[in-house]
Amino acid sequence: MERQNIDIQYTWDLSPIYAHHQDFYKDLDKAKELLTSLLQQKDLFLKDVNQFLKFHQEETMLSRYIQKLHCFAHLHCDVEPNNQEYQTMYAAILSFYDQVSSSLDFYTVMMIENSEKVTQYLQDEQLSDYRYTIQEILRQKKHVLSQELETLVSKTSTIADISSQVFDALRLDYDPVHIDGQEKTLNSATLTEFLKNKNPEVRKEAYHNFFKEYKKFENVYAATLSGVMKKDAFYADVKKFDGPLEASLFDDNVPTSLFFKILDKANNQYRPLFHRYNALKKKVLKLETMYNYDLNIPLVQYKTKKYTIDECFDIILDVVKIFGEDYVNIIKKAKEERWIDYYPHSGKRIGAYSSGCYDTNPYILMNFIGDYNSLSTMIHELGHSAHTYLSCHNQSPVNCDYRIFVAEVASTVNETLLINYMLEHASSPQEKAYFLYELLENCVGLIFRQPMYADFEHILHTWAKEGKPMSSQMITDLYDKKNAEYYGPEITMDEYVGYSCYYIPHFYYNYYVYKYTLGMTVALAIVSRLLNGDEKQKEAYLRFLKSGGSKDPVDLLKDALVNPLEDQLYDDAFHYFETILNEFENIVLDDSSSTLS
Structure with a gap:
């Protein structure tokens, strides 16, 4: 099926994000202006509470622009990957995000170095929305290095991710599986179906043909997997954690x-x-x-x-009525306002997800085929979207994620x-x-x-x-x-x-x-x-x-x-x-x- 043949009511409506493509680039320009402003405040934002508030308000606005721009571009690319205009937009926001990350790497170090002053500023009610996120930054004090070392460590990230990149880049070919004398294609998508086959020889052949390829390249995979483990251990050590587990749990403050x-x-x-x-x-x-x-x-x-999609919504609305009218109305909005892109088609990303931010609807990508799994996937992703919607409508932009x-x-x-x-x-x-x-x-x-x-x-x-x-x-x-x-x-x-x-x-x-x-x-x-x-x-x-x-x-x-x-x-x-x-x-x-x- 081609996308243009799908009834528009079964595709998501991204126009509430940007009705015209020039609006995307206008917001990108505004984001770039904000980055320039933040860089100009590097030596000023800790001067007094008003400068401190101004900096964080602009940084929050910059983050909102980035999330909105990224959401628009990646959603379009996931359903129209061959559209070069959207690919250009996506590349533009990814490049800008990298620029922001490297340009503002002074922030955490300076906050830590001035933690007493920052703690004093946080008593001001104007900063009430920022207290939790800033306190989370200050909690990193033991694990933040000098500015020079932090910059050096950040520059190692592209090298450190090579193992993961190699894993993602590896594509294996598998010998076919034979069913009733016919050769059937084996890949990660068909493996599970072959393993459900009643014929034990089919199950065995599918399993062997699939995983013997990993044995063939075992040394490559061992190197990539051990490379990831060594990377995690390295960063844990550099950041003064007891080990990779403690380092991983730190951001969530989990024991x-x-x-x-x-x-x-x-x-x-x-x-x-x-x-x-x-x-x-x-x-x-x-x-x-x-x-x-x-x-x-x-x-x-x-x-x-x-x-059918309507039958799925009838069931889902019956299921979630336990949460009350407000929750039910969110599910209705998802259908009526076209938050969901339902059907599989040529080029569309596989799987399903919910994606949105403070300034967009929480959109859902699916590959709906009308079976129970499609129904289950729909209510699963609607759970994510309802969570996002309620968070964004009850929290400030600083605390909604x-x-x-x-x-x-x-x-x-x-x-x-x-x-x-x-x-x-x-x-x-x-x-x-x-x-x-x-x-x-x-x-x-x-x-x-x-x-x-x-x-x-x-x-x-x-x-x-x-x-x-x-x-x-x-x-x-x-x-x-x-x-x-x-x-x-x-x-x-x-x-x-x-x-x-x-x-x-x-x-x-x-x-x-x-x-x-x-x-x-x-x-x-x-x-x-x-x-x-x-x-x-x-x-x-x-x-x-x-x-x-x-x-x-x-x-x-x-x-x-x-x-x-x-x-x-x-x-x-x-x-x-x-x-x-x-x-x-x-x-x-x-x-x-x-x-x-």
């Missing part, structure tokens, strides 16, 4: 104890629940030997209905509410089993798999910190061992499982994956309370959505009545998984439901 709490709950205390789930899969599928690549075989054969640490909460709450809605409206044991299975698989991916990834990543970072050499054999042997522990005794590890670590981009994100577990854990707690009619939880959750980035992420979650530092939150989440597993097990092992799998 390392939270990271290890998540790992302990998933990888030790509650892992037997996951082993039990895998044993159930083996039993239902009647496999004498079950390999790790067999785990994608659907346990429930149920064909879900197809949904929420951090990645809490970003997956709103989307996962919506997605979990949807599955519970589908379970409630299931018309047969087969349909109910299907959605229970979907929920179990979602939980597995987020509260079990991600902590396993985090454990593996932490060990590699520790090796880098200690200066330990990292050969491919060391890395793949470790990953093989971690997978064997993760899946349990009922699952046999394939010979290529160790090399599958090279396929996972999350290991290049510096301790990101544990946040998925946190998001799902918090979402399960919130959803269970909402469905039990807990009005205090609903009020606290809506306040959380309106809070943006006005506090530390942990404090925001505490305000939402889900304290991530407490054991109870994680215990409740894993017990919820156990409850679902019990219900699913009763259905699939019932003789009368033998047609489920």
Whole structure:
């Protein structure tokens, strides 16, 4: 399908950002004028409270222009990548952003050097909106170097990112998979479908053909992965952190104890629940030997209905009415004001996301095909967009941006509410089993798999910190061992499982994956309370959505009545998984439901 053939109502309307292209360049010129003004204030902005306020007001306005310009350009490029006018706009804003970053590198150092004066200025009510963000800057005092060293370190970033760039640039070709004598194309998009095939030879061939390519280039991948770990260890050391983990958690002001709490709950205390789930899969599928690549075989054969976009909105509006009229109206605005670009077409970016800022709508890119996954993706991304909308309409431009640490909460709450809605409206044991299975698989991916990834990543970072050499054999042997522990005794590890670590981009994100577990854990707690009619939880959750980035992420979650530092939150989440597993097990092992799998 070509974009011009799609009805305009199913494409997003970006004209509220810039109605005419010349408006883009007018704002870019205004942003450049602001940068010039800020540079002229370098030796003046700390002179008195009024100069200090003026500088920060202009810096905030500059940030707003950059975000708005970037949003307009990247959204257009993601749906019209061959349009050179938009590509020129995108290149222009990226270049300007680099210029801003390097030009204003004096700011943090000067703020730290004058921290006592800055703290005094913050008592002025004119600066109330800036207190939290500026206090966050002052918190860096121990880890900020001299101006000369900070400039030097910033200049190393392009070199330090080479490993990640090599990983992104690598493109592998895979031997085809044979089905009924015909060759089928194997790539990252088709792999999962092949692993769902009922024929064990198809599953094995797909898995082997895919990951033998990573084995072929294992030394290259080992060098890129170890390069990322060494980079993180280097910056942690230079910035005077105890190690890469502490450095990674610092920006969110999260204690390392939270990271290890998540790992302990998933990888030790509650892992037997996951082993039990895998044993159930083996039993239902009647496999004498079950390999790790067999785990994608659907346990429930149920064909879900197809949904139109209008039907999706009908369901979503029914699901989110639990939050009240204001939230429902945001979802209606998303449809009526064309925040969403729905259908896949030639050249369009794959996947889905929500993207917006203080001065734009929170737009959504999708690749809608009308299946349940499309419905689930839509309510997930609408969760992000509602969070952004409420934050931007209840916080100042300084405090509206929420951090990645809490970003997956709103989307996962919506997605979990949807599955519970589908379970409630299931018309047969087969349909109910299907959605229970979907929920179990979602939980597995987020509260079990991600902590396993985090454990593996932490060990590699520790090796880098200690200066330990990292050969491919060391890395793949470790990953093989971690997978064997993760899946349990009922699952046999394939010979290529160790090399599958090279396929996972999350290991290049510096301790990101544990946040998925946190998001799902918090979402399960919130959803269970909402469905039990807990009005205090609903009020606290809506306040959380309106809070943006006005506090530390942990404090925001505490305000939402889900304290991530407490054991109870994680215990409740894993017990919820156990409850679902019990219900699913009763259905699939019932003789009368033998047609489920």
